[in-house]
Amino acid sequence: MSEPRYDPSEIEPRWQAIWESERTWEVRNDDAAETTYVLEMLPYPSGEPHMGHLKNYAIGDAVAHFRRRHGRHVLHPIGYDAFGLPAENHAISTGVHPRDSTAASIEAFQVDFRRWGISFDWSREFGTHEPRYYRWTQWIFLKLLEAGLAYRKEAAVNWCPNDATVLANEQVIDGRCERCGAQVELRQLEQWFLRITDYAQRLLDDLDTIAWPEHVKTMQRNWIGRSEGAEVTFRCEELGIDYPVFTTRPDTLFGATFFVMAPEHPDVLRLAAGTENERAVHEYVSGAMRETPEERGDTARAKTGVALGRTVTNPVNGEQIPMFVADYVLMEYGTGAIMAVPGHDERDFEFAAAFGLPVRRVIGDRTGGELPYTGEGPLVDSQERFDGLPNIEAKRAIIDWLDGAGRGRAAVHFRLRDWLISRQRYWGCPIPVVYCAEHGLVPLPDEQLPVLLPDVEDYAPKGRSPLAAAEDWVATTCPTCGGPARRETDTMDTFVDSSWYFLRYCDAHNDEAAWDPSVLAHWMPVDQYIGGVEHAILHLLYARFFIKALADLGHLSFQEPFAALFTQGMITRDGAKMSKSRGNVVSPRAIVSRLGADTARCYILFIGPPDQDADWSDDGVEGMHRFLARLWRLASNVAASTPEEPLPQEPNPAELELLRKANWAIDKVTSELAGRFAFNTAIAAIMELTNECNRLREQVGPGTIRFAASTAASLLFPFAPHTAADAYDSLHARRVWEEPWPQADPALLAREEFELVCQVNGRVRDRVMARSDASESELEALCLGAPNVLAHVDGKEIAKVVVVAGKLVNVVVR
């Protein structure tokens, strides 16, 4: 008899064709059923999908299928984050229009996603570069502008000399461009910003309302960087100017012995003017400006600075303290000026040591301990009313006192900066405003949207957007007066595009509005979001900000976009990230065509916990292929050789064992998927069931083996949909995805007997069978009667017996 052969290249396209032609995974917006929104982060289409994509969508698909089979209507859409620098840089080197290279890549993704059998609702697909999408990105921008949440400002910005564009703070990693690695420079330019800082507190607070991994929440908290303290005013009497500083340590105000300003502080040159230090200050400031952010940020190097030749008054004691300019003070945090307390701050201490400035102790024990001391303690040598007060309390007391005197107040500062969104690049969403000689900056009215991205010949960056060269496009008319106007030539950061795409999926074909609020109410928020941890702060913070801003403007009725988040680990090879330069890339295409999509998907889920990095093994993936083949062969052999029969009324011992295993597997897989994303152990349970089917195959009747084999197929469906559908179909001629998720029979989960572990002094000495309903004293007696327990207890005094019902008995002897 010839064995049927497991041939994924025949099975997979056959089922894909059914899902495609029947539009199996499409959902309507007006269903009354309970909904679930499962979403994987949208891919950036570049080249073809890699293993990371396969992992992302294999996880999401398993979740989507699992919830569908629990009766949920699952929205599971797909699209493409299609604007961006790689396509544009490719265009610069090859001359191929980004639209063409992007289209080619999107097609590659579409082909692969279909070959992988991912259950997407394709009817809602779009790319963020399509006018029907970015029209609404522009609409949102105008709403933010109208609300004052988008604004233009000249600012020292991060400039990437290689990509010739501005970068957001979040895109600068260790002083280098996130994309190309070039050393980032600072430039003064007028740029577009979004006022994310207005939302700092809410972005922080609402982290408590969402089911996200703790480490991602921590990263966002750190990035938002909330500090509580005080704003205290120091006055320069000579010039009559007040300088507020932010401090988290108002308790140390009496220890302030000097005052430091950032080189970028607008008053530095003015303060030094006319003093003997004027020249030195000029030199220091221009030297600091020339430095890279990386050099500036080096904490290891010695503190430098120059005296400004002026003093300010310490508001707590009237003392005149000298002013300095020093590059360890940052303009972008606080007020760009600090009070320096060398006795209780390491940086100030270093500076004081280098410049011979006084160091004063105002916290802790006067007699002992080295300075600087940054710990807690009572105040000393401050002022009678505060001396002896624990410094934590003194903070409050000193703030109150200053506040009463009008010289300070409690204040909160955030590390978070406003989001710089303008890019001097071509391949992005045009910013829908014009500049009119008469009316200045004029937002375009809705009816002029979308502002279409024109074609240009030359994409090479020249310090201004390539769009500036498209004269016909730039020259336009003012919507207010009809006079000549020029279009904004910067484009938007692509993170703007991806900050709301999940909303558009809900109502992707709405030509009247970005979305219908009632449709969003039906689906949003996303119930399960899945993606890489590399987006922990950028995308995930921006999207949260967008939702809050749009909710405030009355366009949404919820506060958070992603109710639950799962961050997957990387697929590595030989312990390293897969990369062309390392030559360790495994292409999903090669694996899928050789072994099938189900094998690749299952292997990636089986390899380890999905939130951890996992190392690809060529041998491992073969093993998964063998398992799927065994399960599929089991199903077709059983289908061919046994009649359909009900489960036996009185199962023989082998039948009972197999029925129990099947029910155990149902219970195991269900809880592994419902409670956590333990796909690896869920698949292991299906393997155990399959092995058990094969082992007991000859000892059980048709009803039992059919039940066990089809249960295995049914449980496998979320991971290997084609193989599972085919196996299930051969056994029952039914569609497994239309079947409800199997339910374990509690009667078969319980056993009337179990193996009692018999310990002596905590060491396993024997095992005996015991009835599940045995009393504690019966279990104790059973254990004490076990042969090897007797041998170890013999001649010793029994001090104690611990009984754990259903598990073990531990006899403690002396």
Place this chain on the structure above:
RNA sequence: GCGGGCGUGGUGGAAUUGGUAGACACGCCGGCCUUAGGAGCCGGUGGGCGAAAGCCCUUGGGGGUUCAAGUCCCUCCGCCCGCACCA
């Protein structure tokens, strides 16, 4: 420096609340089948001693709590990730 995570056989990993360490799989070894196998099937596989029964050791190192510790506590070592002159 601060914050987060991790350390288990030759390998990936398992061990929901402290209760049989090593599920499942890879690899390896042996066997069956075969003209052949990169196919399939069966058996073995943490280390040590032993013919066997069995005994001892074993979850990065050390210490502690407990009848019982991979799991809890302290301490040290190593690795990974995030932030970093943020006042």
